[in-house]
Amino acid sequence: MPIVDKLKEALKPGRKDSSAGDDSDLNKLLASSAKKVLLQKIExxxxxxxxxxxxxxxxxxxVILNPRGSEGAASGQRASTEPAQIKRQVSDNQCGGQSxxxxxxxxxxxxxxxxxxxWERVYRVGAGLHNLGNTCFLNSTVQCLTYTPPLANYLLSKEHSRAxxxxxxxxxxxxxxxxxQAFxxxxxxxxxxxxxxxLKSK
Incomplete structure (x- = not known):
């Protein structure tokens, strides 16, 4: 049985469309079936x-990274205390202080x-990456990581390689x-x- 007839049979059970079978009839069936589904009331x-x-x-x-102050002076007063509060909250979270x-x-x-x-200092835009044969997804991931400030700050300090x-x-x-190398x-x-x-060796 051709695929068109199978679709017709599935969309309108009991109908054997052997005589009037053309593509426009199938399109009408598909449209009416889709309309029936889309117009259903959802409660x-x-x-x-x-x-x-x-x-x-x-x-x-x-941790709220960019807290919004409500009104002028009150928000200005809170601004000085927020960085210390955020740092304390980050360290509490990381040290398991909160249950x-x-x-x-x-x-x-x-x-x-x-x-x-x-960014701890301003850098010019780093180097682009050559595609070495289907490496575009890898390149885009590496570029995203390269320009993530916390990670880049840590790696540019060379603290990891020392330890x-x-x-x-x-x-x-x-x-x-x-x-x-990129910068x-x-x-x-x-x-x-x-x-x-x-990665190939892995």
């Missing part, structure tokens, strides 16, 4: 109980109070070398060979 029911209690518990788990059910980390990779969400004792493949070391070759394009080579 929404109000929730049995509110979720404000869940929102309050979630608010304690997250949110998440266990404290076994190893602290980088202390939260030293985390800088903005890294990983023998062989270390993705953070490769990323650190790439970021340093040193502004206006040029470089080949992300280290990523390709090491």
């Amino acid at each position: 929404f029911e109000p929730a049995s109980k509110g979720f404000s209690y869940q929102l309050d518990s979630l608010k304690t788990k997250y 949110d059910g998440i266990p404290a980390p076994q190893k602290m990779l980088f202390p939260g109070n030293r985390l800088s969400m903005r 890294c004792h990983q023998s062989g493949f270390c993705m953070i070391c490769i990323m650190q070398n790439h970021i340093i 040193a070759n502004t206006g040029n394009a470089i080949k992300p060979v280290s990523f390709i080579r090491d």
